[in-house]
Amino acid sequence: MSSPYSKELLVAQLAVQRASLLTRRVFLDSAKGTVSKSDASPVTIGDFGAQALIIAALRHNFPSDEIVAEEEGSKLREDAALADRIWELVKSTKLDDEKAETEVLGGAVKNKEHMIDLIDSGNSKGGRAGRIWAIDPIDGTKGFLRGGQYAVCLALMVDGDVKVGVLGCPNLPVDDAAPLSADAGAGSDEGRGVIFSAVLGQGATSRPLTSAGLAGGKSIAMKPVTELSAASFCESVEAGHSNQGDAAKIAEKLGITRPSVRMDSQAKYGSIARGAGDIYLRLPTSKTYQEKIWDHAAGDLIVREAGGQVTDVLGRRLDFGHGRTLAENKGVIAAPKAVHGQVLKVVQEVPGV
Numbered sequence: 585m586s587s588p589y590s591k592e593l594l595v596a597q598l599a600v601q602r603a604s605l606l607t608r609r610v611f612l613d614s615a616k617g618t619v620s621k622s623d624a625s626p627v628t629i630g631d632f633g634a635q636a637l638i639i640a641a642l643r644h645n646f647p648s649d650e651i652v653a654e655e656e657g658s659k660l661r662e663d664a665a666l667a668d669r670i671w672e673l674v675k676s677t678k679l680d681d682e683k684a685e686t687e688v689l690g691g692a693v694k695n696k697e698h699m700i701d702l703i704d705s706g707n708s709k710g711g712r713a714g715r716i717w718a719i720d721p722i723d724g725t726k727g728f729l730r731g732g733q734y735a736v737c738l739a740l741m742v743d744g745d746v747k748v749g750v751l752g753c754p755n756l757p758v759d760d761a762a763p764l765s766a767d768a769g770a771g772s773d774e775g776r777g778v779i780f781s782a783v784l785g786q787g788a789t790s791r792p793l794t795s796a797g798l799a800g801g802k803s804i805a806m807k808p809v810t811e812l813s814a815a816s817f818c819e820s821v822e823a824g825h826s827n828q829g830d831a832a833k834i835a836e837k838l839g840i841t842r843p844s845v846r847m848d849s850q851a852k853y854g855s856i857a858r859g860a861g862d863i864y865l866r867l868p869t870s871k872t873y874q875e876k877i878w879d880h881a882a883g884d885l886i887v888r889e890a891g892g893q894v895t896d897v898l899g900r901r902l903d904f905g906h907g908r909t910l911a912e913n914k915g916v917i918a919a920p921k922a923v924h925g926q927v928l929k930v931v932q933e934v935p936g937v
């Protein structure tokens with residue numbers, strides 16, 4: 585008998601793989617078709633194209649599942665030139681493995697109109713009932729534009745609980761043991777590109793991102809941290825996304841002397857899950873910003889399955905059942921189980937956190 589969620593895992597991995605190949609093409613192109621969204625954050629033809637390809641694969645395999653995805657298609661109905669550029673990418677990005685491409689992923693998207701409809705169909709409100717997929721087609725779009733790290737993110741929640749999580753990180757080193765560095769090595773794909781995945785209760789794996797089918801996976805585990813003084817934080821690059829000043833105070837109190845590694849996107853979760861980094865700290869910057877479920881669902885499961893613990897700054901598990909946002913959580917602390925409590929205690933000693 586196959587293990588629980590084996591079909592969901594296979595589809596999710598191949599869908600993320602294909603979408604990551606699309607984003608990689610855009611990453612290497614100087615014209616990324618960037619437009620500004622209503623909240624002033626950027627979105628590119630890579631984000632739209634990756635979302636279309638992932639939703640196409642999900643609709644082919646699981647037509648009645650709900651989908652919560654970051655992007656929407658309205659801009660593309662007003663801007664034909666932008667839609668055309670995305671369509672060029674979507675229709676020409678395929679896996680080399682014919683069987684994976686057609687039998688598993690369902691092959692090419694029919695036409696441009698259908699592509700926009702697919703992009704628009706990630707509009708579920710989310711919630712605590714049933715099967716809901718969460719998609720961030722490019723997490724860390726600012727990193728993607730800067731030549732940094734980014735991630736293609738997909739997770740399946742069932743009744744509010746994350747069961748399957750997959751992260752495509754085209755700019756991380758393939759080697760799980762490579763030292764953690766914010767440098768993405770823009771311009772060269774050599775030795776780069778990894779897919780992390782996890783199924784609840786079945787552990788976490790990493791495998792190289794290739795243009796064929798799925799390459800062999802290896803099981804991953806967090807680095808055992810016994811002395812916090814030898815550890816370092818992995819934090820956001822963007823100062824507006826997490827409170828880096830308070831993080832520095834917390835590091836000092838914990839005896840951490842190494843500087844934080846700054847990295848965009850859920851590549852942070854993947855990096856600590858494979859033992860390349862130690863602790864992911866994301867302290868809230870404002871009382872009003874609510875984290876989005878697609879920014880954390882896959883990473884949360886991958887870290888927990890690699891032996892970590894993930895909570896918010898109040899010590900609560902991330903709750904993905906509240907809708908499109910983590911409405912009941914503030915910030916994130918992801919750390920090896922053995923030291924998570926120590927980090928949480930010091931985080932709570934900092935006034936205002």
Ligand SMILES: Nc1ncnc2c1ncn2[C@@H]1O[C@H](COP(=O)(O)O)[C@@H](O)[C@H]1OP(=O)(O)O
Binds near residue numbers: 727820847848849850
């Ligand atoms: N004010 C904010 N506080 C925290 N996270 C934010 C904020 N604004 C945007 N983000 C999200 O942080 C994520 C990037 O994380 P990181 O900083 O760790 O690389 C993005 O998904 C981004 O959302 P968006 O996709 O809408 O730009």
Ligand SMILES: [Mg+2]
Binds near residue numbers: 722723724878879
């Ligand atoms: Mg994001």
Ligand SMILES: [Mg+2]
Binds near residue numbers: 631723725
């Ligand atoms: Mg995004």
Ligand SMILES: [Mg+2]
Binds near residue numbers: 625626627654725
């Ligand atoms: Mg965005």
